[in-house]
Amino acid sequence: MERKTGLILALDVTDRMEAVAISEKVAGYVDAIKIGYPLVLSTGMDMISQLSKFAPIIADFKVADIPNTNRLICEQVFKAGADAVIVQGFTGHDSLEAAVKLAKEQEKDIYVVTEMSHPGALDFMQQVGEGIAKMAADAKASGVVAPATRPERVAEIRKIIGNELSIISPGVGAQGGSASDVIKAGANWVIVGRSIYQAEDPAMAAKKLVDEMKEFL
Ligand code: XMP
Numbered sequence: 001m002e003r004k005t006g007l008i009l010a011l012d013v014t015d016r017m018e019a020v021a022i023s024e025k026v027a028g029y030v031d032a033i034k035i036g037y038p039l040v041l042s043t044g045m046d047m048i049s050q051l052s053k054f055a056p057i058i059a060d061f062k063v064a065d066i067p068n069t070n071r072l073i074c075e076q077v078f079k080a081g082a083d084a085v086i087v088q089g090f091t092g093h094d095s096l097e098a099a100v101k102l103a104k105e106q107e108k109d110i111y112v113v114t115e116m117s118h119p120g121a122l123d124f125m126q127q128v129g130e131g132i133a134k135m136a137a138d139a140k141a142s143g144v145v146a147p148a149t150r151p152e153r154v155a156e157i158r159k160i161i162g163n164e165l166s167i168i169s170p171g172v173g174a175q176g177g178s179a180s181d182v183i184k185a186g187a188n189w190v191i192v193g194r195s196i197y198q199a200e201d202p203a204m205a206a207k208k209l210v211d212e213m214k215e216f217l
Pocket residue numbers: 010011012036060062086113115116117118145146147170171172173174175191192193194195
């Protein structure tokens with residue numbers, strides 16, 4: 001994924017026309033569009049190819065299965081036109097390696113969830129987040145997902161993974177994180193949903209974030 005703006009739109013709307021209209025408006029400000037279960041379950045897998053006209057698509061299916069099933073899932077998602085898939089890391093090295101192997105064969109990307117951005121991630125996930133980051137680096141994944149709500153954790157994860165892997169970071173805006181703070185902490189991209197797609201003017205909201213991050217990219 002090429003970094004021009006540092007912004008990824010999380011498009012968690014459930015209406016096809018709204019999804020297309022918002023994508024059209026913000027396309028000039030985003031490097032990718034992340035879609036997940038809310039949009040795909042309501043509209044279907046063909047939404048992926050429809051939106052890929054506007055930007056590369058990251059499929060946030062948080063894939064968390066045995067190696068063979070991970071491979072089968074990623075195969076279908078890439079076939080549908082996605083450029084990247086988000087997988088969970090807690091399932092362990094073999095599940096991750098199966099996804100990464102397939103992605104490399106198809107010149108696609110795998111991003112691995114380390115610890116999530118919401119408060120409940122402190123219950124279990126944070127304790128294994130650093131181990132997952134190391135595993136992602138060992139497996140040569142394209143990058144990890146790390147929380148914009150905790151820039152200090154993003155900085156820790158950056159130290160672990162080095163500069164070969166990217167960090168994509170959700171939690172800006174509606175969840176309280178700051179785009180410029182998390183970029184300064186070491187993230188390559190911020191992932192922003194509600195602050196853009198619920199804004200009166202989504203393009204203006206996206207532009208504001210891009211302007212805020214510009215000097216720190
Ligand atoms: P908002 O509306 O809060 O949307 O800007 C954030 C988007 O990112 C997803 N999300 C995460 N995905 N690890 C992930 O892989 C995380 O820690 C995480 N936190 C939020 C969320 O589903 C939404 O699409």
